[in-house]
Amino acid sequence: MVEEFEKSKTRPQFHMPPPMDFPKEGAPEDEVLEAIKDLLGSNPYEIEKNFGISYVGPPHPIARRVSELAVGTFFVEWGRELQPGPYELEKQAVRMLVSLLGKPDAVGFITSGGTESNISALRLARNLSPSVSAPEVIMPESGHYSFRIGAEMLGIRLREAPLGPDILPDMNYVESLVNRNTVGLVCSAPGGAFMVIDPVEEFADLARRKGLFLHVDGAFGGFVLPFMRELGHDVPQFDFSLPSVSTMMTDGHKLGLMPVATGFFLVRDEEMLQAIPTERTVIHNVTATKHGERAATAWAVMRRLGRKGYVESTRHVLEVVDFIVKGIERIDGLRMVAKPSITLVSFTSDTCDVRKVHEGMLQRGWGHTYGTVSGIEYIRLSVHPHRDLEHAAGFLEALEDSVRAARG
Template identity: 35%
Template sequence: MDKKGLSKRQVFETLQEFKNKDLTYSSGNILGSMCTCAHPIAQDAYCDFLESNLGDPGLFKGTKALEDEVITMLGDLLGKKDVYGHVITGGTEANLMAMRAARNMTRETAINNSLEKPEIIVPKSAHFSFKKAADILGLHLKEAELDDDYCMDIDYLSENISKNTVAVVGVAGTTELGKIDPIPELSEICLDSNIYLHVDAAFGGFLIPFLNDIGYNFPQFDFSLEGVCSMTIDPHKMGLAPIPTGCILFREEKYLDVMNIDTPYLTQKQQSTIVGTRTGASSAAAWAIMKYMGREGYVKLATRAMEITEFLARNLVKSGFELVSSPELNIVAFNSPKINAHALAEKLEAEGWAVSVSACPPAIRVVLMPHIKREHIIDFIETLENIQESFD
């Protein structure tokens, strides 16, 4: 740094120059992200609690009470009010904690059963965070094949569970296509085999319950299924909380206990989270937005997202594009008959549109988050049609 500091005006003028290089959600041009504009209520609450540190919760008893209420509200939303967990940074940390809990729970059993190397089975559509978790925790990662609708193949799972399997992962709202794995069947298999089942509902957790309220009739995916041991849910996605606001929920407190390490110099003498210093601002923001929105508010939000999703899907077909499959949640994946997905993504980027390309299968992937409006989709379709016409 320089010997002499800048003035406040100089600092913020320079910051603005950097910020001007960023894309913004409100522009409608970010089409490939699962994040969105944080609600002003959540932003204000976050800023009010910037000094809080839930890594030392005895110093911030009010903020800790907010975190506990958030976990209870989310548990109630996901089929079991009396759950245990924490507000953390996001889905990656939540998934890492779940795999750590599963591994630690089986350590004694592993010794007794001569476990060669603990393994986890995840669908090929699982988030990349499970590869991180396997690497960090020394787990062997098995990727289950997908069925014709890009969900975990149950037959593959049944045939590949072994004495080394410490956890199975199902996804409720896959990152690439928004698909929901057959969680009820996974629950039955894991119960029968006495295997830990984790459900990654980072994306779908703030959608599926509210869509079911209006008649979508998605199958059970949460703690209402006896085999589900833990769940990931991200309020900073469809929950409208600021980044970073993720949550890990456990059916029983023992899953947290098995990860505890001693923290003798803090006000809480044991800690199970990955990070030590942990902002309480995320808990306050999640509490504020959930209380403000209520179930009715989130139903309206989910309804609007699905209306825009269906609008995009219909118009893509009308314009000659090919859907990978019918959207289950607010993600649409499609291809052009004239140009491959990666080349199309590059052309869209040149026109100012930030889309992503899915890997399984390769396709343009659009996530219809709350910042996306109908007028944005109309402009997007027009751009797509112009690009496609240029190949005639």
């Protein structure tokens, strides 16, 4: 749970258990189940005390029931005729989502999550400019590390614009990076480190003026910002309603109340997929067979909750966030890194050792993430809809205690 988001100076520890023989014989079912139960139960942080990054809480209850129905099903583009149902559920889920995000006729894919979706976007950006032999993509330094992975894999030079004290990139600097090798722009709504929404409208304007591909990472925002608007919050335009947004992504497993490994990669116009060389790759995206459960649960959760259900879960989660933020602001020595636009709360301290506070919180059983981005050392909580004010109060109590201890 440390330094997840920094371009780390130290190599993270790569953990493997000691070598294990392939079992000679099968084991009794009960024994296998017990062993699984033990390992699954070895998480140090109870679900209620884990403010880690992804959707660490239980998905919406209907997802479990649908998973049972979907046992043994799969979807894969080339094998659509083998199991048309899950494929249809995938594409209907995509259509429901894009209708929420400003372009009901946009197309897309269910992916394994944000990383796959962002890599898919980089590939499309690169392929849509086949004449550029040394492709470059520009993003704010706060962009998710998956873009760095994708750039490395795809032979793209990623130009990262530094952030100002407001955690936003200087758009003049971003524009100065545009050159004849630029194949795309990336921005986030909001970024995963500090939950600050990039100036998507300005990125869209730049993309329009320069004729560039623009991808919006809405990993967290896609399932919350549209509903915040319905709750009367002032939400800037961030989606396909901006005509120069080419692709978007959002994660069902973050705030969409879907099971982990449910992401969406969304493409403005089907025509853009012509840039994918399917005569040699067979499918239009970067991974193939997926469990039918992904599609069925995504479809079911959206259908079960509807706009009204998501508005309610958004209202609730924002109330918990607000409670936590106010509590942090009351603790002497702590300050928010930025006002959270949605559900991630990042805070730091100018007067006490942030690492000690982080370690103190872990010792007290409260999971969270800790790291340094753009030189800011911070603790981050990801607040999910299953939290309530009681969890929030427990967290704040432990935090106050940890700050006191860190100060000695």
